[in-house]
Amino acid sequence: NTLDKFNTKWCDEVWFYDRLWSKGSKYNLMYLYNHALTPYDESWTVYRPFATSNKKFRKFNVDGRIMGLDLIPQTGHLLVITKSYKDIMVLYELGIPAIAPHNENIPIPKDIIDDLKKRFELIYVNYDNDATGIKSCIRFTKEHDLFYWNLPKSLNCKDPFACSCKYGLEAVLDNLNQKIKRDGNL
Numbered sequence: 001n002t003l004d005k006f007n008t009k010w011c012d013e014v015w016f017y018d019r020l021w022s023k024g025s026k027y028n029l030m031y032l033y034n035h036a037l038t039p040y041d042e043s044w045t046v047y048r049p050f051a052t053s054n055k056k057f058r059k060f061n062v063d064g065r066i067m068g069l070d071l072i073p074q075t076g077h078l079l080v081i082t083k084s085y086k087d088i089m090v091l092y093e094l095g096i097p098a099i100a101p102h103n104e105n106i107p108i109p110k111d112i113i114d115d116l117k118k119r120f121e122l123i124y125v126n127y128d129n130d131a132t133g134i135k136s137c138i139r140f141t142k143e144h145d146l147f148y149w150n151l152p153k154s155l156n157c158k159d160p161f162a163c164s165c166k167y168g169l170e171a172v173l174d175n176l177n178q179k180i181k182r183d184g185n186l
Contacts, residue, residue: 002089002092002093003089005071005092006033006068006071006085006088006089006092007033007034007036008031008032008033008034008085008089009031009032009034010024010029010030010031010032011024011030011031011032011046012024014030014032014046014058016058016060021046021058022046022048022051022055022058027050028048028050028051029048029049029050030046030047030048031046031047031049032044032045032046033045033046033047033067033085035062035065035067037070041061042060042061043060043061043062043065044059044060044061044062045057045058045059045060045062045085045102046058046059047085047086059102062102065102066099066100066101066108066112067084067085067088067099067100067101067102068085068088068097068098068099068100069099069112071092071097072097072098072099073097074119075119075120076097076119076120076121077120077121077122078096078097078120078121078122078123078124078180079096079097079098079099079116079119079120079122079123079124080096080097080098080099080123080124080125080126080149080176081098081099081100081101081108081123081124081125081126081140081146082098082099082100082125082126082127082159082160083100083101083103083104083126083127083128083133083159084100084159084161085100086159086161087100087126087159087160087161088100089161090160090161090164090169090172091160091172093164093169094169094172094173096173096176097120099116104127104128104132104133104136104137105132105136107140110144113144113146117144122147122180122185123146123147124146124147124148124149124176124179124180125137125140125141125146125147125148125149126148126149126150126151126159126160126176127140127150128158128159129150129151129152129153129157129158129159130158133150133158134150137150147180147183147185149175149176149179149180151163151175152175155167155171155175160172163175
C-alpha cells in the first residue's frame with residue numbers, strides 16, 4: 001500500500017534514450033519513483049539498492065522538485081526533511097510526514113521552508129550520518145532555524161531505511177522520539 005501511495009513500482013528493465021540501462025532481477029532490484037505531478041509531466045528516479053554507488057540512481061527531470069511535498073498534510077505537529085524517497089516511505093509507515101530534496105546538497109527554497117514552518121510545529125532534518133550528511137544537516141538547520149536528527153554512528157546505519165531494515169521500524173521511531181525528548185520538544 002505504501003509503494004502504491006508513493007507511486008513506486010518494481011522495474012524489470014529500464015531503458016534510457018533508447019538504450020537498455022539495466023535489467024532487474026532478485027539480485028538487481030530496481031524501483032521507479034514517479035515524481036510527476038500531472039499526467040503529462042515526466043519526472044522520475046530509478047533506485048537500485050544493491051548497485052555500486054555510481055550506478056545506484058538514474059534520474060530524469062528532477063530539478064526543483066521536492067519529493068513528498070504533494071503528499072504531506074496541510075498542518076501537523078512534526079515534519080521530517082530527509083534525503084531520500086525510501087526514507088520518506090519509512091517515516092510514512094511510522095505516521096510521520098516527510099519530504100526530501102533530491103540530495104543533501106540541493107537547498108529547499110526559503111519560501112517553502114517558511115510555509116512549512118507555519119504549517120508544522122516541529123521540523124527536524126535527517127540526512128545521512130556520514131561526513132557530507134552531517135555537514136549539510138548542520139548548515140541547513142542553522143540557516144533555517146530547524147532541529148536536526150542524525151542516527152547515532154553506533155547503530156551502523158546511515159539513514160532511517162537502513163535502520164528499519166536492520167532493527168525494525170520501532171528502532172527508528174524510538175531514536176527520533178529520544179532526540180525530540182532531549183531537545184525538550186516532547
